[in-house]
Amino acid sequence: MADAGRNLVLGLGMGVVVRRDEEEAERGRRDRDARRELEFGTGRCGARSSPEPAVRLTLLPGLGLPWPPPSSETNRHHLEASSTRGFDVNRAPSLSVAGAGAAAAQEDEEQDEAGAAAAAAAASSSPNNDSAGSFPTDFSAQGQVAPGGGDRACSRASDDDDGGSARKKLRLSKEQSAFLEESFKEHATLNPKQKLALAKQLNLRPRQVEVWFQNRRARTKLKQTEVDCEYLKRCCETLTEENRRLQKELAELRALKTVHPFYMHLPATTLSMCPSCERVASNSAAPAGAAPAAPASSPSPAATGIAASSAPEQQRPSSFAALFSSPLNRPLAAQAQPQPQAPATS
């Protein structure tokens, strides 16, 4: 690369100067750390002891998730990387690259994304973006030139260029990512003002901030889905095991009944099985009209052994814990007692 070794100044006004080749090496470590941090939730930015993300994964009660917590090692790497690295990869290494046209487009872009058209025009008038793969995001220094020719510009728009910069991937700096993370903890969505402010603060385009938040929300949702899936799996295992146990118990009772008909005369608790769902329930103590088991009209959870709760307020759809804390999933003997907690701890 022609600019390898060129000194670059960090965005965010930190003024840290590193050599480009050092940055390349550091970036790998940074990305690994960042990935780990995102994978494992929000345990980043060591300054915070107990981060409370705006959109947080609901770690359901009683579920020992196998995910490793964000280790202090991770944070240490994170901080190390932050302290040694400072190259804003989105910053063009040279002002001369963008050209006067891009500089003219800068002001439009700074106002809003409406400047994308101007930026695109500027991009078309300028040669390839720098081979470093960065496109300028420093509003104070150079114009905003989208990789493919501006905001919302299709990447294929540059297919006909001379094999140059078709949608270069931009890596946000650690500082930028951390700042965005912090913002995300406060609010998972941004209003236009916040977006603009963040963009300005980070020397990014508003579109970049917007995309980052979109992707971040998607990651959060994905993680939540994984958590829910894991919880459902465990619940399924628990219910299967419980079902097995009850079947066995029932078989034993039936055997006992045939061997010792004496027990038939016992007036106390007897068991009845719902023919539709094969759920066994006690009917002796239940008052008239009280349903011993889930209603047959229960939605799919009942069909899968996941009984609907008798208390509607416990049926928050967003909480699998509430769903599975239903008393119907408890052993017969415990059904009349208060529900201790959600199943499946490990």
Next chain:
DNA sequence: ACCTCGAACACTTTTACCTCA
């Protein structure tokens, strides 16, 4: 009721970077 616009989302593509043979 219909239209327009913008925001959010789902899905996909592209890119950068890592690991490993």
Next chain:
DNA sequence: TATGAGGTAAAAGTGTTCGAG
């Protein structure tokens, strides 16, 4: 040590939905 394949995560593109005006 260099290198290419394969995998992965993130940035970004595209189309759809939905609510407000």
